[in-house]
Amino acid sequence: xxxxxxxxxxxxxxxxxxxxxxxxxxxxxxxxxxxxxxxxxxxxxxxxxxxxxxxxxxxxxxxxxxxxxxxxxxxxxxxxxxxxxxxxxxxxxxxxxxxxxxxxxxxxxxxxxxxxxxxxxxxxxxxxxxxxxxxxxxxxxxxxxxxxxxxxxxxxxxxxxxxxxxxxxxxxxxxxxxxxxxxxxxxxxxxxxxxxxxxxxxxxxxxxxxxxxxxxxxxxxxxxxxxxxxxxxxxxxxxxxxxxxxxxxxxxxxxxxxxxxxxxxxxxxxxxxxxxxxxxxxxxxxxxxxxxxxxxxxxxxxxxxxxxxxxxxxxxxxxxxxxxxxxxxxxxxxxxxxxxxxxxxxxxxxxxxxxxxxxxxxxxxxxxxxxxxxxxxxxxxxxxxxxxxxxxxxxxxxxxxxxxxxxxxxxxxxxxxxxxxxxxxxxxxxx
Numbered sequence: 001x002x003x004x005x006x007x008x009x010x011x012x013x014x015x016x017x018x019x020x021x022x023x024x025x026x027x028x029x030x031x032x033x034x035x036x037x038x039x040x041x042x043x044x045x046x047x048x049x050x051x052x053x054x055x056x057x058x059x060x061x062x063x064x065x066x067x068x069x070x071x072x073x074x075x076x077x078x079x080x081x082x083x084x085x086x087x088x089x090x091x092x093x094x095x096x097x098x099x100x101x102x103x104x105x106x107x108x109x110x111x112x113x114x115x116x117x118x119x120x121x122x123x124x125x126x127x128x129x130x131x132x133x134x135x136x137x138x139x140x141x142x143x144x145x146x147x148x149x150x151x152x153x154x155x156x157x158x159x160x161x162x163x164x165x166x167x168x169x170x171x172x173x174x175x176x177x178x179x180x181x182x183x184x185x186x187x188x189x190x191x192x193x194x195x196x197x198x199x200x201x202x203x204x205x206x207x208x209x210x211x212x213x214x215x216x217x218x219x220x221x222x223x224x225x226x227x228x229x230x231x232x233x234x235x236x237x238x239x240x241x242x243x244x245x246x247x248x249x250x251x252x253x254x255x256x257x258x259x260x261x262x263x264x265x266x267x268x269x270x271x272x273x274x275x276x277x278x279x280x281x282x283x284x285x286x287x288x289x290x291x292x293x294x295x296x297x298x299x300x301x302x303x304x305x306x307x308x309x310x311x312x313x314x315x316x317x318x319x320x321x322x323x324x325x326x327x328x329x330x331x332x333x334x335x336x337x338x339x340x341x342x343x344x345x346x347x348x349x350x351x352x353x354x355x356x357x358x359x360x361x362x363x364x365x366x367x368x369x370x371x372x373x374x375x376x377x378x379x380x381x382x383x384x385x386x387x388x389x390x391x392x393x394x395x396x397x398x399x400x401x402x403x404x405x406x407x408x409x410x411x412x413x414x415x416x417x418x419x420x421x422x423x424x425x426x427x428x429x430x431x
Contacts, residue, residue: 021142021211027201028135028154031092034191034198035099035131036161038072038124039289041065042259042282043170047180051110060113062258066387067121068128069253073377073384075129080137080373081229088134088202088373095134096195099127103188107181120184131195132158133380137373138202140364145214147364148305152297152357159290159353163283226368227428232375235428237366240421245359245382247418248313250389251320251411252352255285255345262345265404266330266337281342285349292353297361305362306425312358313419316351319344320412328405355383366427 045061054060083091102124109115136154143150165187172186173179232238255262259282300308323344331337363376 027198029157030198032157033161034194036158037165039162040166068125069387071125072128076377080377092134092199095130100192107184147361148297148300152294162286242382249386288346288349289353292350296354297357317415319347324408
């Protein structure tokens with residue numbers, strides 16, 4: 001049965017029910033909006049600092065976020081393997097339940113560092129890993145003709161969710177007598193409903209299905225072979241993708257976790273607009289993060305994945321060097337500080353977002369879609385490692401005089417290194 005709907009052909013799922021493939025994207029966006037709230041962590045650093053008794057720039061606090069990212073990445077390996085066998089709907093549903101539970105437990109853990117690591121860092125991190133891979137794996141299977149664009153759209157909600165829930169979470173903290181606890185509680189309930197609801201729209205296309213009129217490209221024996229994870233990890237391309245993801249993502253994760261710390265670094269007295277409006281800056285980073293996912297994904301459909309990575313890594317390195325110069329000078333005046341920090345942080349967010357469109361679509365093209373969940377889960381651990389490095393670098397360097405200057409220099413060099421790897425990255429030969 002073929003029915004036109006907004007120029008897109010309806011398709012049948014594996015159970016014979018008629019569906020429109022764009023419904024998978026709707027489900028993906030609901031899930032990713034909720035999961036993206038993990039990037040709103042900067043709104044919790046000051047309240048956690050007060051309730052736990054640690055400096056907001058210490059690794060004790062920033063490590064909570066790093067733990068969530070690391071657990072997220074490791075869980076994706078298991079989640080990807082299960083969803084490759086059982087389909088995306090079941091795994092994403094479980095992910096929603098676990099992710100929501102992490103926030104609910106965190107609501108009762110605000111005075112215990114160990115419990116905060118367990119709830120936000122481990123339980124919510126597991127939910128992230130279970131929920132994240134499913135919509136992405138389903139999307140690239142339904143859209144072989146638009147992999148870059150659809151990968152970007154499918155994960156754009158992650159960046160947009162950070163913006164949305166930065167505002168909502170900050171509002172709850174400000175108006176509630178039990179601000180931090182209530183923020184975790186109400187957000188957890190919202191996330192549970194959004195992810196479980198979105199998961200019901202996910203499913204894989206029937207075996208052998210292709211969009212009407214789409215002919216897979218002939219790549220001279222490259223990129224058409226279905227690699228399982230054992231085949232993939234034997235290729236140098238896997239290690240190149242892993243390393244580039246690690247190097248590039250470190251910059252964005254450092255920025256996301258330290259927006260308020262950067263504002264306070266510019267104005268230690270905390271009296272200027274740049275500090276008071278840090279949540280606005282964090283929101284702008286989130287918006288540019290989401291926009292970058294769509295923009296870089298769309299560009300890669302025309303320019304190619306590796307070529308787009310080269311451009312993106314270079315742009316990121318230039319922005320980071322600009323940030324190093326800005327923090328070295330520390331210009332006076334609240335408007336200049338606010339505008340400068342917003343522009344530089346948004347630039348990092350824009351390039352950071354591109355990673356989440358380029359690496360899944362490249363994984364699908366290099367290693368096939370049959371084992372996409374497991375394969376991308378392994379590549380994605382480069383991002384998990386970046387979560388740890390992104391927390392460690394400012395934790396060790398930022399407390400010194402001009403410390404953040406050297407943080408930006410270090411991650412700019414990492415971006416240049418990623419560019420160098422992209423220069424020599426080619427698709428694997430057919431096995």
